[in-house]
Amino acid sequence: MDLNNSIAAVVTGGASGLGEATARHLANHGVKVTIFDMNAARGEIVAKEIGGVFANVNVTSEESVIAGFKQARAAHGQERILVNCAGTGNAARTAGRKKDGTITMFPVDQFDRIIQINLVGTFRCIAHAAAGMLTLDPVPSGERGVIINTASVAAVDGQIGQAAYSASKGGVVGMTLPIARDLAREGVRVNTILPGLFKTPLMTAGGPEFVQRLEAQVPFPARLGNPEEYASLACEMIRNSYFNGEHVRLDGAIRMAPQ
Numbered sequence: 001m002d003l004n005n006s007i008a009a010v011v012t013g014g015a016s017g018l019g020e021a022t023a024r025h026l027a028n029h030g031v032k033v034t035i036f037d038m039n040a041a042r043g044e045i046v047a048k049e050i051g052g053v054f055a056n057v058n059v060t061s062e063e064s065v066i067a068g069f070k071q072a073r074a075a076h077g078q079e080r081i082l083v084n085c086a087g088t089g090n091a092a093r094t095a096g097r098k099k100d101g102t103i104t105m106f107p108v109d110q111f112d113r114i115i116q117i118n119l120v121g122t123f124r125c126i127a128h129a130a131a132g133m134l135t136l137d138p139v140p141s142g143e144r145g146v147i148i149n150t151a152s153v154a155a156v157d158g159q160i161g162q163a164a165y166s167a168s169k170g171g172v173v174g175m176t177l178p179i180a181r182d183l184a185r186e187g188v189r190v191n192t193i194l195p196g197l198f199k200t201p202l203m204t205a206g207g208p209e210f211v212q213r214l215e216a217q218v219p220f221p222a223r224l225g226n227p228e229e230y231a232s233l234a235c236e237m238i239r240n241s242y243f244n245g246e247h248v249r250l251d252g253a254i255r256m257a258p259q
Contacts, residue, residue, distance in 0.1 A: 001080065001143050001238055003029035009081035010072050012036040012059060012125055015043035017200035018150060019085030021227030022234050024050055026081070029235070034072035034079070036065075036086065036125075059086045059121030069128050078136055080145045082129035083234055087118045087150060087168075089202075091161035111164040118168035122149055126179060130188055138187050146238045147183075149176060149192040153249060156194070157256040169194075173247045180245035189244040191237045196251025198225040218252040225250065 001007070009026050013019035014035030023033045027050035036057035037043040047054035053075045057068035072079060090113075092106045126147055133145030151169040158166030173192055180190040197203060197214050203224060204211055215223050233250055237243045 001139060001141060001146055001241065003031050003235065003239065005030035005032065007081060008032045008034070008072070008076035008079040009083065010034045010036060010069070010079045010125075010129060011083045011085060012057070012121075013084075013086035013150075015039040015046055015054075017085070017202070018195065018198060018227050018230045019083070020046055021231040022083050022085065023052065025228065025231035025235055026083075027052060031081065032076040034068075034076060036068050036072075059125060060116045062124065065124050065128055069132065073132070078132050079129060080133060080136065080139075080143075081148075081238060082125060082145070083148045083150075084122045084125055085150050086121060086125075088114065089118075089162070089165040090114055091165070092163075093161055094163050106163060111167075114164040114168050115171070118165070119171040122172055123175065126190070130179075130183055130186075133188050134186050141241045142187050143189065143241060144187040145189075147179075147188065147190045148234045148237055149190070151192050151194045151247060153194050153196045153251050153254065153256060155247075159256050160259045176247050177245045184244070189237075189241070191243055191245070192247040193230060193233055193237075194247060194249045194251070195230055196225060196249070196254045198227060198230060200227065217257070218254045221252055223252075225252065 009031050011019050011023040014023040015037035027033050033052035035043050035047050035054050040056050043054040055068040055071045058064040095105045136144045149172050151172040154166045155169035155173045176192040
């Protein structure tokens with residue numbers, strides 16, 4: 001699918017990190033971009049800078065997502081591109097023991113929270129975007145739309161404490177092919193990126209020494225990934241019409257250790 005000013009896109013989590021880089025990359029190619037995010041202050045700034053639209057959307061809320069797509073389509077028309085970058089994480093052992101011997105367990109409500117944001121929220125946006133894409137006529141390539149999801153290398157080599165996060169991202173990987181098959185006859189493609197360690201606000205919040213320890217884990221290049229590198233792959237998946245039903249690691253060959 002060509003990237004130009006006849007195409008509209010929605011990028012969830014587009015106010016920062018991987019989503020922001022993707023929103024900017026798409027806009028640089030003329031695409032009309034709507035950012036879904038809960039950080040209104042930052043989202044409004046990014047949207048203004050790229051000539052796009054900001055919608056304050058909570059992906060765990062059906063009403064919020066419906067309102068966001070309504071706002072995006074009123075501004076730019078029906079989107080042909082959806083990039084799902086909204087997500088978060090937490091960390092706790094399934095069960096453990098404190099120094100005083102007290103036994104602890106992962107709070108189930110916190111497990112469910114991560115599933116609702118990362119997995120159910122992603123599917124919710126996919127379903128609404130896909131339903132809208134089906135109303136469009138195909139472009140010359142036969143496509144009606146393209147959907148790109150964000151999982152994580154934790155989907156396949158999750159670390160200690162990442163049961164909820166890994167489950168949520170593993171779910172995104174697991175649903176990629178079935179959804180691609182669901183939508184194939186309608187000309188909508190679906191792919192997923194599994195990022196490794198990237199230079200996002202979450203990763204850099206620990207300070208320079210923490211970042212250096214992370215970088216030392218990456219075989220080559222021994223650094224954090226740049227969000228623009230994620231955006232580049234997302235856009236290649238959009239442009240390349242034979243890219244469908246795939247999940248692809250983008251990680252500098254890292255394989256995460258248990259801890």
